[in-house]
Structure formats: C-alpha cells, structure tokens
Amino acid sequence: MLSTAGFAILAGSKISSIPTSAVTGNIGLSPAAGSFITGFGLTEITGTVYTVDATYPTAGVAEIDPTRLTAAKGDLTIAYSDAAGRTPVPTGTYLNPGAGNLGGLTLIPGLYKFTGAALLSGSNLTLTGNACDVWIFQIGTALSVANGLQVILAGGAQAANVFWQVGSSADIGVGSVMQGTILADQSITLATGATLNGRALASIAAVTLQSNSVTKPVTPAWSVCVTPSAGLGGRVRPDTPQTVTSGATPSFTAIPNIGYMRNSTVLGTCPQGSWTGNVWTTGAVSMNCTVDFGFFCWLCLPGRGGWGAISQP
Numbered sequence: 001m002l003s004t005a006g007f008a009i010l011a012g013s014k015i016s017s018i019p020t021s022a023v024t025g026n027i028g029l030s031p032a033a034g035s036f037i038t039g040f041g042l043t044e045i046t047g048t049v050y051t052v053d054a055t056y057p058t059a060g061v062a063e064i065d066p067t068r069l070t071a072a073k074g075d076l077t078i079a080y081s082d083a084a085g086r087t088p089v090p091t092g093t094y095l096n097p098g099a100g101n102l103g104g105l106t107l108i109p110g111l112y113k114f115t116g117a118a119l120l121s122g123s124n125l126t127l128t129g130n131a132c133d134v135w136i137f138q139i140g141t142a143l144s145v146a147n148g149l150q151v152i153l154a155g156g157a158q159a160a161n162v163f164w165q166v167g168s169s170a171d172i173g174v175g176s177v178m179q180g181t182i183l184a185d186q187s188i189t190l191a192t193g194a195t196l197n198g199r200a201l202a203s204i205a206a207v208t209l210q211s212n213s214v215t216k217p218v219t220p221a222w223s224v225c226v227t228p229s230a231g232l233g234g235r236v237r238p239d240t241p242q243t244v245t246s247g248a249t250p251s252f253t254a255i256p257n258i259g260y261m262r263n264s265t266v267l268g269t270c271p272q273g274s275w276t277g278n279v280w281t282t283g284a285v286s287m288n289c290t291v292d293f294g295f296f297c298w299l300c301l302p303g304r305g306g307w308g309a310i311s312q313p
Contacts, residue, residue: 003075007025008026008200009199011205012030012203013029013204014029016038017044019044021213027050028069029050029069076183076201076203084138100119101120102119103146107128108128109133124150127153130240131241134162141167146173151178160217164182169188178198179198182198182200184201185204193211194212196212224246226244228292229293230254231293235257236291247285250285252293266291270283271283
C-alpha cells in the first residue's frame with residue numbers, strides 16, 4: 001500500500017467531521033468531488049488534503065492530485081483483497097473467536113476470521129505480542145465497537161501492524177479507542193469522542209468523524225525486524241524477533257546442546273554474515289528477514305564413541 005502510506009483517512013464518497021476533530025496524516029477523497037469533504041477547520045488536519053478537483057470548501061488549502069488519489073484507491077483495493085484472501089484459512093480458535101464477540105479476549109498474533117459480523121462488547125480486547133508481530137482480522141460483514149471500549153496493545157505490539165478487513169462497514173462507539181488500519185468495503189463511522197490510532201480507509205462510501213482523534217501510526221522507514229529460529233539440538237539467543245535500524249548487523253548466539261555442534265551455514269533470508277565463535281553477525285539488513293540456526297550431533301558420528309556411534313575395528 002505504498003501510495004496509501006501517508007493517508008490517515010481515505011474515502012470514496014464523502015469525508016465529514018463534526019468539530020472539533022484532530023487528524024494527523026493526510027486525507028483524500030476519490031472519486032467524489034472535493035466539495036464532499038466538510039466540517040474541518042484550518043487547524044484540525046496535520047497533513048495534506050488531497051482532492052480530485054478545486055471544489056474543496058476552503059480555497060487554496062487542498063492539493064488537487066487526481067493521479068495520486070487514483071493510485072491510492074487502487075492500492076487500497078489491492079490491500080483489501082490481499083487481507084481478505086490471506087491463507088491458510090483460519091480454523092479452531094482463529095475462526096470466529098469469542099463466537100463473534102472480541103470483548104474480554106487476549107489474542108496473540110495471527111490471522112483471524114469472522115464468517116459474519118465482529119463485535120467488541122462487554123470488555124476490552126488485548127492484542128499481545130512484540131513490535132514485529134502482525135494481526136489480520138477478516139470480517140465477513142460489519143465491525144462494531146461498543147461505547148467506551150478499547151483495543152489494548154501489550155508487549156510492544158504496534159498499531160501499524162494491526163489490520164481490520166471489513167466486508168461492509170465499521171462503527172466505532174462513543175469514547176472508544178481503536179488500534180490499527182481499518183480497510184472497509186463501505187463506510188467507517190467514528191462516534192463522538194472515539195480515538196483511532198490507525199487509519200480509516202473506506203473503499204466505496206464515507207468516513208464520518210464526530211469530534212474524534214485519528215492518528216496515522218508512525219512506523220520509521222528505517223525500522224526492520226529480524227526473526228531468529230533454531231533447529232533440534234540447540235537454541236539461539238536472543239530467541240525473539242529483534243527490531244533494528246536498516247543497515248544494522250545484529251548478532252545472535254547459537255548455543256548447542258551437550259553432544260551437539262552448530263552448523264557453519266546459517267539459513268534464512270537475512271544477508272549472510274560471519275561467525276566469531278558461536279556468535280553470528282548478519283550482513284547489513286534492509287528489510288524484514290530471518291536467521292535459522294542448525295545443529296548436528298557430533299557424538300553420533302562414527303568413531304566418536306558416543307550415542308549411536310559405530311565401533312570401528
């Protein structure tokens with residue numbers, strides 16, 4: 001969604017606000033005319049207003065860029081379809097969690113699917129994971145968040161890594177707090193005083209605000225995740241995904257079990273690096289990647305006299 005990256009709000013038919021709202025990030029409307037962006041004062045948007053024509057109510061404020069908006073709406077369609085089509089198809093606790101009500105749940109990262117509507121009611125939802133983890137919610141029809149409820153991020157989880165694909169429309173209740181990017185086929189409505197730490201992206205219909213705060217999550221372009229793993233016969237430290245600066249060369253320590261040695265070849269998608277003892281330092285990383293450490297049983301080799309060794313005459 002490169003062309004949508006700067007947008008906090010993107011809609012198809014209308015963007016309206018009942019003052020006073022605060023939007024941090026760009027807003028854009030297409031294919032509807034700029035005159036259908038209404039209710040914003042001069043200080044309510046920290047970002048650029050993009051329109052397809054010169055009809056925005058306040059002269060000289062909006063940037064007329066139909067090409068940018070067409071690209072953004074096209075990428076929104078691609079992103080929506082990608083989220084809706086993610087596999088493997090969720091099963092077990094990942095399918096219709098909470099029987100459709102997310103209230104009171106604590107969810108680890110993953111792909112979750114609702115065959116119908118999704119509701120957050122009764123108590124808050126907690127998403128717990130690290131800064132590299134991702135949550136995708138596939139919602140067959142509507143998303144509704146009850147008044148005063150919150151989506152809580154725990155353990156370093158980031159709003160930039162939470163995605164709500166909504167088959168129809170999303171309604172965020174009075175005074176509620178929502179986290180992540182909402183990709184709605186139809187409309188997105190934030191009731192009075194609701195907060196969205198994320199983005200409201202409506203493909204066809206309107207985004208409606210009522211004295212809300214909408215903040216596009218800040219994800220530094222230079223931040224990447226390096227995820228380690230280890231095979232049988234040993235472990236790796238650190239053993240959790242690491243967030244590093246692009247161009248960094250993170251290090252990991254391979255720790256063989258008794259009777260095992262590390263493989264000299266490190267698999268995964270990170271640039272190859274070098275060993276210093278049992279410490280592996282990657283090459284310079286510029287995108288999310290993985291390092292996979294393998295081990296072999298040296299006592300099991302012929303002539304070693306260890307487990308499973310073949311005695312030599």
